[in-house]
Amino acid sequence: MLEELGISLGTALIILIAMYFIVKWAVRNAIEESSSEISKAVKKGMEKYYKENTSEEEQ
DSSP states (O other): OHHTTTHHHHHHHHHHHHHHHHHHHHHHHHHHHHHHHHHHHHHHHHHHHHHHHHHHHHO
């Protein structure tokens, strides 16, 4: 199969390893950049949840 593509097994392995680290790096950076936004959204959701539950318990 690799011969049809014109690459050897070693080249394919190197390409796959490089792609793994590139995707890993990109995902890690995306999570780090958006972590503050995610934590703000979670905090707002928790506050809304607590407000809804405390108002139902008081009734």
